[in-house]
Amino acid sequence: xxxxxxxxxxxxxxxxxxxxxxCKPISGHDYLFWYRQTMMRGLELLIYFNNNVPIDDSGMPExxxxxxxxxxxxxxxxxxxxxxxxxxxxxxxxxTPDLAAYEQYFGPGTRLTVx
Amino acid sequence: xxxVTQIPAALSVPEGENLVLNCSFTDSxxxxxxxxxxxxxxxxxxxxxxxxxxxxQTSGRLNASLDKxxxxxxxxxxxxxxxxxATYLCAVRPNSSASKIIFGSGTRLSIRP
Numbered sequence: 001x002x003x004x005x006x007x008x009x010x011x012x013x014x015x016x017x018x019x020x021x022x023c024k025p026i027s028g029h030d031y032l033f034w035y036r037q038t039m040m041r042g043l044e045l046l047i048y049f050n051n052n053v054p055i056d057d058s059g060m061p062e063x064x065x066x067x068x069x070x071x072x073x074x075x076x077x078x079x080x081x082x083x084x085x086x087x088x089x090x091x092x093x094x095x096t097p098d099l100a101a102y103e104q105y106f107g108p109g110t111r112l113t114v115x
Numbered sequence: 116x117x118x119v120t121q122i123p124a125a126l127s128v129p130e131g132e133n134l135v136l137n138c139s140f141t142d143s144x145x146x147x148x149x150x151x152x153x154x155x156x157x158x159x160x161x162x163x164x165x166x167x168x169x170x171x172q173t174s175g176r177l178n179a180s181l182d183k184x185x186x187x188x189x190x191x192x193x194x195x196x197x198x199x200x201a202t203y204l205c206a207v208r209p210n211s212s213a214s215k216i217i218f219g220s221g222t223r224l225s226i227r228p
Binding site for chain 2: 106111
């Protein structure tokens, strides 16, 4: 299995531009999570999906952030318009209830820099 | 509100030493606890997961323990190697659903050759 795949790995954009981050979860995993990591705040859960349905988006910082999961193998996190304070590493993770433990598997992350 | 703390934030030890990383949580009602490793510029790799009914889990040179009543977990690394240098994070799952897990801020470990 290729694991969780994220693209792009690095993104540099100017303030005000739209940014779209992409994630392909591990095949067969029912849950998908989007996290943001910064030095100041550590790892923060932004939103998670179960069977393509958003379950908890309480971590989404503001309306500029949106996430979708149109099918079981693809999710996007969009920031529009982007701001310098959005600069962070964004991780996607997936898990399955099959193992009962809901162990999460993380992608390599997308490092976003907004100038 | 569950809070997860990892102290110290950074640790440096010479190669070959055995070491212990600490994780504490404020609410003992957890479903499980997971230890992750994160290398610079990389994602998180799951190392060990302990269910609330378990006391410890072992994988190679790693041993994780869990004491729910005191709100503590430790990750023991035996015979440390330079390749063990990374940031180690613990995370607790509050309940049996696949809802959010709560991460500590991590301990950055450096093994000196």
